[in-house]
Amino acid sequence: MARSISYREAINEALAQEMERDPAVVVLGEDNAGGAGAPGEDDAWGGVLGVTKGLYHRFPDRVLDTPISESAFIGAAVGAATRGLRPVAELMFIDFMGVCFDQIFNQAAKFRYMFGGKAVTPVVIRAMYGAGLRAAAQHSQAMYPVFTSVPGLKVVLPSSAYEAKGLMIQAIRDDDPVIFCEHKAMYDTVGEVPQESYTIPFGEANVVREGGDATVVALGRMVSVAEEAADELAQAGVQCEIVDPRTTSPLDADTILESVEQTGRLVVVDEAGPRCGLAADISALVAREAFGALQAPIGTVTAPHTPVPFSPSLEDLYIPDAQQVAAAVKSVVDWKR
Amino acid sequence: MSDERIGRVAMPKWGLSMKTGKITEWIAAEGDEVEEGDDLAEIDTDKIAGTLEASEGGVLRRIVAEAGTDAPVGCTIAVVAPAEVPDAEIDAVVAEAREQLARGVPEEDDGPRTETAEVGGRAISYASLGDGDEVVVLVHGYGGDKNSWLFVQEPLAAGRTVHALDLPGHGASAKDVGDGSLEFLADTVLGFLDAVGARSAHLVGHSLGGAVVTAAAARAPGRVRSLTLVSPAGYGPEADADYLRGFAAAGTRRELKPQLLKLFADESQVNRQLVDDLLKYKRLDGVDAALAALLRTLLGEDGRPALDVTGLLGVTPVAAVWGAQDRIIPPSNAASLRAAGAGVRVVEGAGHMAHMEAPAAVVAAVEEALKGS
Amino acid sequence: MHDKALLRAYRTMRTIREFEERLHSEFATGDIPGFVHLYAGEEASATGVCAHLDDHRDTIASTHRGHGHCIAKNVDVKAMMAEIYGRTTGSCHGKGGSMHIADLSKGMLGANGIVGGGPPLICGAALAAKLRGEGGVAVAFFGDGGSNQGTTLESLNLATVWNLPAVFIAENNGYAEATAATWSVGGGSIAARAAAFGMPGRTVDGFDFFAVHEAAAEAVERARNGGGPTLIEVQLTRYYGHFEGDQQTYRAGEVQQARNELDCLKRFRDRVTGDGTLTAAQLDQIDAEVARLIDDAVAEAKAAPLPTRADLETDVYIQY
Missing domain, CATH: 2.40.50.100 (RNA polymerase II/Efflux pump adaptor protein, barrel-sandwich hybrid domain)
Incomplete structure (x- = not known):
């Protein structure tokens, strides 16, 4: 039975159901229970934004608080994964990758290759990304392009509560290391989610809406921004096809290319920056593989090449919005040689 | 007023x-x-x-x-x-x-009520519409669900109680299908009648559901007052086994859509939402195993259609509807029903899903079966 | 120790020594690609610690100087040699090389090219062992260089906080690359740092197999019984440079002195033959067998096929 729950609840439910199903699943991270050793509640936080709340009481041995010590506990999650556990470690803000990246890209990502295909490292690293909460430069960046560039990692960007649950269960059951990127401004967004466990395969894009005039590839929270733009454009008679890749690694190139073959036009919308990101990557893909289908230059809508600013007036300008997306679509639709 | x-x-x-x-x-x-x-x-x-x-x-x-x-x-x-x-x-x-x-607000919502019954220890989800002593139960086919009856449940519900159920392994029902046998499914339908307090009912079955209701009538002839069969399985040797295997195996939109196109005479019925909804269903835990178990009932070890219910037809009145363009179980399979004296409507412009593409013909068949009982 | 265990320990140390000495001479021929960091001189450490571990439930993580740890944890010697030669018959099918030899089936979580890379992983392996409840332990080997890495210090802390069945073996061979430990280890003692993390810390003579064996016995026993982590600083000398080709202009004459006066194999031999536990003939026989094994390993590695284009893009993911 599907019912409406939030993105946060969807992730929590996925964790709870997988912990119930598989005793190898452990959850760890700073304040994932919260209040360890403190005089108050022993399940005080459930993670800094409450995603793991309640799990500690159900699985006291398998929800571990950690010191603020990302290298040690992310590395521990990786090591535990090689020895039979299925850890889900919370990095908290994705910007904190800077203090533990070695454990992710040099250890987890490379084990299988370096060890000649004999390592199995089913670790999930949850990390919150994204601007919009006035959290400033070190707590807001969309860092997933960095992970996407690392062979050996899978990178997941759920764009709704339904996607969040199914992709999380898939991430936990997946035998490769997965970086699970949660947009922190989406935790309270609500959607229909089945109560039962289900999985969404990696590398399969979701065609969020069909339309013949332009393909809009949007990632994570930008999917809803693209939908808003598409609603506006529909009133002007422009029909957008919105493609949500769901995972940036693996990337469902086929669905993107098929869509562009139909529409002849592409706009990529990404909250990450313009350099070495998914907008550049997907644009290059389409230019390389579907050049003949293109009827206009490829449009991109991204954040600027700056850190995320603090002041609300600046942060609002930083995040791509529906008007920018609509303008970009219009410009590719109206483009004339 | x-x-x-x-x-x-x-x-x-x-x-x-x-x-x-x-x-x-x-x-x-x-x-x-x-x-x-x-x-x-x-x-x-x-x-x-x-x-x-x-x-x-x-x-x-x-x-x-x-x-x-x-x-x-x-x-x-x-x-x-x-x-x-x-x-x-x-x-x-x-x-x-x-x-x-x-205002954009309807006065009231009188659509089907979704409820859950417990049958043989399994949760069976069903949608009910209408209120009346006469009970009609709609049983979907392989991979289908109660919502597939959306066009016929409402017209049938005038003065009657019409339940559309999700068979085990389907829709919102429990995903455990026991041994996956026809008998198990038939007993689930009969158990469902007990659960909703219906001493007897008119059964309507599509495809695999057609075989299921036939078996239910054979097991409890006194409780099944009529049968309406829509492209039923088990009445002839011709069925697209590749469709069944393809549907069971499909894990992505790309794999599933070509299978679904075979279901309809008008392929434009297979829109994004239909594919997405079926994918959402197929991704639920336990569905793969359920579909695989049921596939073993539908197909023999040689991979060919194995279900045969022709011997189960008894005294219960039967009406049947077939889409003329049915590519899954073609209308040629109706011969055995005709031979048994059942009225068979073959509807132009409909494929395997006559209850979606030609709902009026299905409603008419049910009405005929009810009258004959 | 039983005779059998002593013979096994001697065979392990001799195998490591022979393996490394042979690599030293083979490297000079130019047949071996890349970087090779030799463990010769440090044999008593890996052997004395791993003597207490079993393949199934116990895990070790190693360093860039990892051949000795691999051999002591029962990784196949011929496969190791083939790996160092970059051959498909190698432990990692030629994809890892000297710095990434691993065999998870033996509880060997890999040599590691990142100084300080192993200790966090070992916290995880120890957590897995703890949750499995079979008394398994996990051992991190690192050097004096690794002892200064934040990852190592974080791991010592986490191991205490989580009360993990972990043992940290700091192999202090005196140099992090070309930098003296006496200069780079603040406070002078790695073992003394244990106190800051609330765990026992001990310094042992790494030339003395029996001293290492005894200290490790106590630490492993404590870990197996839920007593938490231990830090052991093993003091030793590496007989060769940081890597093969290192001219070692930063060193004085300590290697020759160590080889002559302190060598772990010599000391072991003197002790067990001196007290009559084992005979020289028994040990000589092992020496001969090991020499043949290493000869064969080199010959087989050189004859084995190199990986091809078909291998380039495999083994990145389990499914992609």
Whole structure:
């Protein structure tokens, strides 16, 4: 039975159901229970934004608080994964990758290759990304392009509560290391989610809406921004096809290319920056593989090449919005040689 | 209260998730004399397109919602009344309807109620519509669910209780299918009758569901008052085993869509939402195992269709409907039913999903079976 | 110790020594690609610690100087040699090389090219062992260089906080690359750092197999019984440079002195033959067998096929 729950609840439910199903699943991270050793509640936080709340009481041995010590506990999650556990470690803000990246890209990502295909490292690293909460430069960046560039990692960007649950269960059951990127401004967004466990395969894009005039590839929270733009454009008679890749690694190139073959036009919308990101990557893909289908230059809508600013007036300008997306679509639709 | 001779044509609720429908075309025009069952309008939902039929005869006096309008379920979209009802009275009803449409809020939601029964320790989800002593139970086919009856449940529910259930392994029911045998499924249907307090019922089955209701009638002839079979499985040797295997194996949109196209005469019925909904179902834990177990009932070890229920037909009255363009279980399979004396309607313009593509024919068949009982 | 265990320990140390000495001479021929960091001189450490571990439930993580740890944890010697030669018959099918030899089936979580890379992983392996409840332990080997890495210090802390069945073996061979430990280890003692993390810390003579064996016995026993982590600083000398080709201009004459006066194999031999536990003939026989094994390993590695284009893009993911 599907019912409406939030993105946060969807992730929590996925964790709870997988912990119930598989005793190898452990959850760890700073304040994932919260209040360890403190005089108050022993399940005080459930993670800094409450995603793991309640799990500690159900699985006291398998929800571990950690010191603020990302290298040690992310590395521990990786090591535990090689020895039979299925850890889900919370990095908290994705910007904190800077203090533990070695454990992710040099250890987890490379084990299988370096060890000649004999390592199995089913670790999930949850990390919150994204601007919009006035959290400033070190707590807001969309860092997933960095992970996407690392062979050996899978990178997941759920764009709704339904996607969040199914992709999380898939991430936990997946035998490769997965970086699970949660947009922190989406935790309270609500959607229909089945109560039962289900999985969404990696590398399969979701065609969020069909339309013949332009393909809009949007990632994570930008999917809803693209939908808003598409609603506006529909009133002007422009029909957008919105493609949500769901995972940036693996990337469902086929669905993107098929869509562009139909529409002849592409706009990529990404909250990450313009350099070495998914907008550049997907644009290059389409230019390389579907050049003949293109009827206009490829449009991109991204954040600027700056850190995320603090002041609300600046942060609002930083995040791509529906008007920018609509303008970009219009410009590719109206483009004339 | 307005004149009770004035009939309001409401936006129907086809399926649980339907909130609004878009009138794509009015087939009947203002001033047309319409009979019950005549096509009035084409309506598009986010799941499927269908034809709205007149539920009573009269003159289509006024169209409230023009083609292109998105109307909430339950909103009055047209008014049907005998010619002698004065225009002023019609105008009053239309004005009220327009206001309601502008507000976008239907007066009340009288769509199917979804409930759960426990049968043999398994949760069986079902949708009920209507209220009456006579009970009709609709049983979907392999990979289907209760929502596939969206176009026939409402017309059948006038004066009757119509339940559409999810078989084990399907829809929102428990995903454990026991040994996956026909007998198990038939016993589930009979157990369902117990659970809803129905001593007897008229059973309607599509495809695998057709075989299931046939087996149920054979196991409890006293409780099954009639059978209506829509492209039933088990009545002939010809069935597209590749479809069954392909459906069971499909894990992605790319793999599933080509299979679903085979189900319909009009392939445009297979829209994104239909594919997405089926993928969402197929991704639930336990569904793969359930479909695999049922596949072993449908196909023999040689991979060919193995189900045979022709020997199970007894004294229960039977009506059958077949889509002329059915590519999964072609209408040639109807020979055995004809030989057994069942009335068989073969409907042009319908494929394997006659209850979706030609719901009026299915409703008519059920009515015929009910009369014959 | 039983005779059998002593013979096994001697065979392990001799195998490591022979393996490394042979690599030293083979490297000079130019047949071995890349970087090779030799463990010769440090044999008593890996052997004395791993003597207490079993393949199934116990895990070790190693360093860039990892051949000795691999051999002591029962990784196949011929496969190791083939790996160092970059051959498909190698432990990692030629994809890892000297710095990434691993065999998870033996509980060997890999040599590691990142100084300080192993200790966090070992916290995880120890957590897995703890939750499994079979008394398994996990051992991190690192050097004096690794002892200054934040990852190592974080791991010592986490191991205490989580009360993990972990043992940290700091192999202090005196140099992090070309930098002296006496200069780079603040406070002078790695073992003394244990106190700051609330765990026992101990310094042992790494030339003395029996001293290492005894200290490790106590630490492993404590870990197996839920007593938490231990830090052991093993003091030793590496007989060769940081890597093969290192001219070692930063060193004085300590290697020759160590080889002559302190060598772990010599000391072991003197002790067990001196007290009559084992005979020289028994040990000589092992020496001969090991020499043949290493000869064969080199010959087989050189004859084995190199990986091809078909291998380039495999083994990145389990499914992609």
